[in-house]
Amino acid sequence: MAIGAIEVFKSSGLVIPGDIAVTGFDGSNLSNYLFPSLTTIEQPLESITVNGLEKLLSIINGFKVEEKLSNDCTFITRQSCGCLSPQRHNFRNRSFSQNSIEDHYHYLNSIIEGEEDKSSLHNMFIEQLNKERIKKELLKDIYFIDCLASRQIEYNKSHNYLVDQWKLRTISNKISGRIYFRDILNEILDSLAQLDINYFKLYLIQEEVIYNNTLNLEDFTINLHLHYQDGSKVINSVEGIKKGTSDLFKSDDSVLVSTLNWNNIILGFFEICFIDMAENTYDILGDVISNSIYTSKIHLQMQDSQRKLEMSLAETRCLNEKLKTLSIRDEMTGLLNRRGFFELSETLLEEAKDNSLYQIFFIDMDGLKSINDNYGHDFGDTAIIELANTLKKCFRSNDVVARLGGDEFTVLIKSDDNYDFDHFKERLKLELNKLNITRKYRFKISASIGTTSFNKSSKSDLYKLLKEADNELYRVKKDKFREP
Template identity: 30%
Template sequence: MKKSDRYNIGILIGGVHTYFPKEHIRGITEAARELNVNVCFFLGTQTKDFFEDLLGGTHKDSFDYQFKTIHDYSLIGGLDGLIINYGTLGLQLKNETAERFALKFNSIPTVFLTEIVHSPNCHSLICDNKNGIHMVMEHLINEHHCRKILFVAGPSQNTDANERKNTYLERMAAHNLPVTPQMIAQGDYSEFVDRQVQHLLDDNPDAQAIVFANDEMAFSGYRVCEQRGLKVGKDILITGFDDCERASGMEPPLTTVQQDGVLMGKMAVYDLIAKLDGSEVLSRRVPVSLCVRESCGCQEKIPEIRSTPVNLTEQIHKLNRTITNMKLELINFQRKSWFILSLARNLNDCMDDEYAFLLSAMENMRELRTKCTYLFLLDEPVIYHQNDEWISPQNLRLAAYYRDEETAAFHLYDRQPVNAENGICQLMADNDRHQFMVFLLFSGEKQYGLLACDIQPEEFPFFYVISLQIGLSLHYLEISKVEVLRRQEMSRDLELVRERNRELGLISKYDELTGLLNLRGFTEQIKNFCSKSEHQRAYIICADLDHLKEINDTWGHPAGNFALRSVANIFNGCLRSQDIVARTGGDEFLILLNCQEKNFQDIFRKRVRDACAAFNAESGKPFLVEVSLGITEFKPSPETDIPAIIEHADKDLYEAKKLRKNSVRRP
């Protein structure tokens, strides 16, 4: 062992909802505690079988294929050694051999469980499958004189399953017993192989016995036989392999091959630590024994049956312990299941704030009394379709954690990256020993990261559901982020539209040449003025630039534009800020004055005439800028007939224009 640091060992394991992987986990957990090493379980599971059994058909929306990717995250785990339960992972790795898989991970010392590999830096631990099936077949043939024995095989890519199937074929051949393809069914090690067993019995109505490659599939055999009215142990004999916790409690008790999964898990840890300490460790097989019970036709009371490795009292105690533990797990799960609703609600309340979302997730882990929890997120979700080539992401970061009664979360720019030099275990390291269960966070085809919880193995089912809920909530958070961005874009677009409308409003109300109001703008202003300035004295002034045509024709349109702008400036100089002036046509202007002086017409005419003279004295142009004015006094009110007043002023302008000069050319 290292003197200063604990070893960090990783466990790649799938099928953790089934019996034997759970036994391996128990053994690994006990050995890790005894040897004071840190453990990270990279967990995979399969839900498809459960859905199919529950729904009675193929579950098309299963995303179990995502679980085959979690083992790649161990490559950035910061691990010293690795235990690979390939027998469970291989069910998902249909296109990858054990040898190729081993080469991917053999940069560190590796122990393969339930698989034989010959890669450097790896060695294997596998049960004695051949001897186990050999004992079963000899017992059925010699003790029960069976001749028509059927076989339900495990996954074709699994070494345990292949060895068991091959031994079945060898023993049948050794006794000159015929085997046809219809006598063998292809199973998957799950309890849900009912259809395969149905077909097997349909094709072989005279079958005397069925040998199952593991206990889980044998339970399916019990169920099918009961449906057909066949009594197990009398009408047909059934055997299994593993001696799982339910085997002795079946009716009748299941004859099986006992292999010690807990022992195998412990051996794997001890072998790996020995390798890390520099010792040479060889591959080996774990011994098995035949556990004879009533499903093969034997009776417990027969004294000459001595193959059972534990006596009946010990079996009863084992079964009682199993039942008690299962009840406690169920009660605990039921109590905690209410928490899932609270978790979903708490996380959904934070959909507009990722930082608050992360803190809420860690607060919930604190309430669940995990020893500590770490949440690792990808910078961007990875979309992984079932038939795509998997490429392990390189942008995983520590996003939040709960430890020592403290919760913390980090914004994206503050998150520490996970890489080969600064791995998952290093980011979770402290002075305590830990046993992390690492769950993949995904929703449908999108992966979001990992959730690592320091919990006991029996808590796995509940926290597996928790991880599914967090994955779903991360999906909703992503959608919420997209919606926020869309709303921001829409807000920016809306503000841009408003700004353009304001610009269009200005354009529609103002004269581009002079900057004065145009007719539309003047009309709106005078209407507003009349509605608010009732019974006051006011004046409407119509004005024309004298001889604009002469200026344009003689000196060009730029000169005419100059003259028009000059008139606008002259009027602005003669008016107050509250007065309104507009250019309403080519050479036409309108002015609104609010003035209490009587006979203001003559005063204003003189003011404009003097302003024009002053301008002409300084302009240096070969023409004069002069205007004619028509002025009408009125008292504004909401009922004021504005067009009539403008018409009256325009008539006065017409009379004034008769007095203008014949030309604006300078003398």
């Protein structure tokens, strides 16, 4: 870092250490061959590495180690801090040529010869320089400096490459971690700033395009979704919706246009300025954007499919409820049918306490056949519906009221002191009288009732209990219509 700082300061016209003093922590051999040479710290790197690995192995093996690990470093005083006087050579802002060792020799010779204030020491040095042995030794030193400089350049290239790859991995993880399209666009914008990109456009094809040799992109609609230039940004832009790719991109050589693909599907394009990074940067960035956008599309399709599935399941549940209702309800009266009566009654009895007392009523309309024969079946149906509505009024909401078929009805109630057969019989008689007075039909609506009581603990069969109530109804009807 300090070596780089010296080069920057020198390129800015600053004199080191006259205008600014520089010290470093590089400890590199190259520090001694700079002009001015760098005051720095020399670290025992080998010792630090060995000691660090030993401590790490001790920790892995469960041994206790000292909290601090120290190594002796050597402070080397050179010219960059102003502690030593550097030789004053006028380099005339000229850089070393790394093409050949001879160039270095001639360059050094021209520097010494160019000094106006030559001393006898300089002249002596020039004379010795021309001697072959001295010349060879000097060229060896220059070659050694050349090798160190080349090695440092390669290190810097490797370091920059690793930093670029780390940036790309970080950016790739962030973009790939997004599912929703707008979040992906926001992550792309953040990535552009990290990569020092000042121009970027993202175009996506509205239709799904499968690549083939005869494909003509002029037939498809291309939308501009992201436009970034010098810090200003537009997301989800609706401007620039165009047909085809003609006149869509910049015509100059400062940008690169790349296709966004997922397998053989062409998703769109991105337009990007050239950046000082590895050659594979554009490919990696394109692959990450392509995969993320396609994943977002698949996610949206899955959400849409899930939404349709949920709607379909809701419709199916609704239809099932309707089918279930139809299977347990009487279409004419809306009361439970025979199947519904037994299902609901059995459920009710299973949940009841053992000492609960219940009654079953078997109800039969009087004279339905006569109504049908004298007034028609429509009036017969009307009479059945009127009786069903009257039964609804007479019973509680938690009583099980059903039409078994024809003119036969049944009811299951839980008995108590104020709610039993006699109570219901009087209530039904009163309601039917009101009905006959208000409706003023040409016929009278009446009904006969048979009943049976049981305790849940008796575990009597519901079908047998209903049969007992039916037998009681038969006796009631026989007495009711017995000829005098």
